[in-house]
Amino acid sequence: MGLFERLKTKIASLQLAFVTPALSQMQLGPEDTSENxxxxxxxxxxxxxxxxxxxxxxxxxxxxxxxxxxxxxxxxxxxxxxxxxxxxxxxxxxxxxxxxxxxxxxxxxxxxxxxxxxxxxxxxxxxxxxxxxxxxNQKLGADRPERFMAVRCDPRNRLREIEKEREISGWTIFDFPGRQGKYSTMTWTQEHFTGTDWDDITKTSGVYRITGKGHKGWSRHVSKELGNYDYLFGIDIDHSHxxxxxxxxxxxxxxxxxxxxxxxxxxxxxxxxxxxxxxxxxxxxxxxxxxxxxxxxxxxxxxxxxxxxxxxxxxxxxxxxxxxxxxxxxxxxxxxxxxxxxxxxxxxxxxxxxxxxxxxxxxxxxxxxxxxxxxxxxxxxxxxxxxxxxxxxxxxxxxxxxxxxxxxxxxxxxxxxxxxxxxxxxFAYGPVVDYFEHKNCIGFVRCGTKQYPGCAVVISNDASGCFISIPWCSQAAVGSTYCSLLDRSKEITIDSNGHGVFYAPHNSVAVWVDIKHLF
Incomplete structure (x- = not known):
């Protein structure tokens, strides 16, 4: 993505400055655990x-x-x-x-x-x-057909009518005879839908917008792809009813x-x-x-x-x-x-x-x-x-x-x-430090927390594999031995400067963790 595209994306994201991120308001797991x-x-x-x-x-x-x-x-x-x-x-x-x-x-x-x-x-x-x-969004498998007025629309532009309004027969009556009104007594008919994909009179498929008394047309609060993307497939539900x-x-x-x-x-x-x-x-x-x-x-x-x-x-x-x-x-x-x-x-x-x-x-x-x-x-x-x-x-x-x-x-x-x-x-806890310096070899470190030890990750999309020299988050790691989680035979030692040369095999990934946390 070019500089101009990045700038446009940044401006668009700034418009959401006052919208609280969704994930922070949701429960993603048990409340009594600190695990990811x-x-x-x-x-x-x-x-x-x-x-x-x-x-x-x-x-x-x-x-x-x-x-x-x-x-x-x-x-x-x-x-x-x-x-x-x-x-x-x-x-x-x-x-x-x-x-x-x-x-x-x-x-x-x-x-x-x-x-x-x-x-x-x-x-x-x-x-x-x-x-x-x-x-x-939709229902399928109606129990009975019925006749109603509709207009056929261009499937590439649902706002464009390609036929005059006429009577069609559509499978739009849902009686749910096996349930017999338990939990919900509602019977669905054509008045509860905006469109369908089949005319049983002419035996032709298409995008049919249901018209007639009470129908307001496609919703305006949907994607504007294909002119209006209210209709996807099947029998389209009218969420304004x-x-x-x-x-x-x-x-x-x-x-x-x-x-x-x-x-x-x-x-x-x-x-x-x-x-x-x-x-x-x-x-x-x-x-x-x-x-x-x-x-x-x-x-x-x-x-x-x-x-x-x-x-x-x-x-x-x-x-x-x-x-x-x-x-x-x-x-x-x-x-x-x-x-x-x-x-x-x-x-x-x-x-x-x-x-x-x-x-x-x-x-x-x-x-x-x-x-x-x-x-x-x-x-x-x-x-x-x-x-x-x-x-x-x-x-x-x-x-x-x-x-x-x-x-x-x-x-x-x-x-x-x-x-x-x-x-x-x-292992994947704590701050992240990126080492995105090479086209075919990137890495990052999760620095860990008091409760979890952290890890180093190296990713390659090259047939020859790759090496990255990564400074560890803390000098306390000096002299520690790190092992590849995916290949336990591979080990490296953090040098006196707190660096380790971490490796990833060709077209693959390696996750390096302190060996003492594996046993």
Whole structure:
């Protein structure tokens, strides 16, 4: 990023000087511990467990996750999907958590409600807070069609009408016959939606804006991409409708009570009316949930485009650091031609670390997904070291990287990742001092605290590996022997000047710790 771009980013960030960073207001882990908090996305897009429900699998893994230092687990949407294999983003009934015989069965893709609540209870017992994915933008899998007036819009510019208003038939009636009014008596019809993607009369797909009495058109408080990005897919919810608002405002506290979850991952926030979503969070945060964790998906590769959302949400939600993920992807593709000194340029953690949930990959970035941008084994370990072992931001580890069940996963990287996660728990504390002096070799030191010893980290994207001479934080380290956490056969001694020459293997990462803290 050039000087002019950096200046524009700096000016944009200064406009947020009076917005309190979100992470500082949230509970990220147990209050009775000083260990670093850490989140895992505990699901992937694709496989399920071959022998048990996903909720039972999560419950069984909680002891091991706690040992590694995880304090929160981002779970998939728990609601009933449009079919038995749906991931939950194809939301049919938010009030059915796997309790009612709807859409080919009682259980969701992930299991039954009883299995979900049991898993969440076990997680809490191990100091892990469940984070629920809230799918509030769209519904799919309606029970019946109905006829109504609509106008077809240009999918590349939703403000441009490409047909005259006419009657269409859309699948927009949701009766929820299996639930029979338990928890919520609301029946959804076309009046509760702004748009749909199918006309059953002409059997044609498209972006149809629903018109007629009571309809106000697309929300104005959404992303301006594609003219107006209110509509994403499926049947788009009208968040200005009083009954819709009442139903969703009731669902938020209810699902938190049912699961004892500690937070939300808010799906598709670019497409949801910001004023509604802000009110939704505030209502969920009422006593005793003042420190409720919230992180928003706002998919944009430029941190400056996320800053207006941070301002609009007034510190009520953190945001995934999509720009940093793109930097990791670019570094992965470019290899040794990528200059590691600029790895944090244009990232959210570089501009607003107190609002950044950092990640390397997630379900949306897997090969074959709409946001495919997978970081493979050539840079995966380095990327994780940069989010796990530094003090800024709140890192999230992807299930598919820690449990390599995907075709794109790598077993060797998973082994290194577990070591890095443990290094975060045991050593990554205290002030950070950067040594970003070489294009293909960067390092930093965590100076430690009275309670935790600290570490030195060296990262290479070059085939020959690299060495960095790093002055340790304290002269007390003179004469100490440091060992590579990832290769115990490698040792160095801090010289009389308090320096150590720390090494990283080719295209990899090394974490150096005082050997006396390993035994």
């Amino acid at each position: 908090p850490l989140m895992i996305q505990f699901f992937v897009w694709g496989p399920t467990h071959p022998e048990k429900s996903w909720w039972d699998h999560f419950a069984d893994e909680c002891p091991r996750l706690a040992e590694l230092g995880f304090t929160q687990a981002w779970l998939p949407p728990p609601n009933k999907a449009m079919n038995e294999h749906g991931h939950g983003y194809d939301a049919y009934d938010l009030w059915d958590l796997g309790e009612f015989d709807q859409k080919a069965g009682v259980a969701t893709r992930w299991g039954t409600k009883d299995q979900l609540t049991r898993a969440c209870s076990i997680a809490r017992q191990h100091g892990i807070g469940p984070v629920i994915t809230a799918v509030l 009083p009954l819709v608002r009442e139903d969703l405002f009731s669902w938020g506290p209810w699902v938190l009570d049912q699961t004892h979850a500690t937070g939300f991952r808010l799906d598709a926030t670019k497409h949801i009316d910001r004023l509604f979503l802000l009110e939704f969070i505030k209502r969920c945060r009422k006593t005793p949930r003042e420190k409720l964790f919230c992180v928003a998906e706002c998919w944009n590769g430029d941190a400056r485009q996320i800053l207006p959302y941070i301002k609009a949400f007034q510190g009520q939600t953190a945001f995934f650091d999509v720009p940093l993920h793109h930097n990791f992807r670019n570094a992965n593709k470019a290899g040794s031609s990528y200059d590691l000194r600029y790895i944090f340029d244009s990232s959210l953690v570089g501009v607003r670390p107190g609002d950044a949930v950092t990640f390397v990959d997630m379900h949306d970035t897997q090969p074959g997904q709409s946001m495919e941008s997978w970081v493979d084994k050539h840079f995966k370990a380095q990327a994780y070291a940069l989010i796990l072992l530094r003090p800024d931001g709140y890192p999230c580890v992807y299930y598919g990287d820690l449990y390599p069940i995907l075709d794109c996963s790598d077993q060797d990287t998973a082994v290194i990742l577990r070591q890095l996660v443990l290094a975060r728990k045991q």
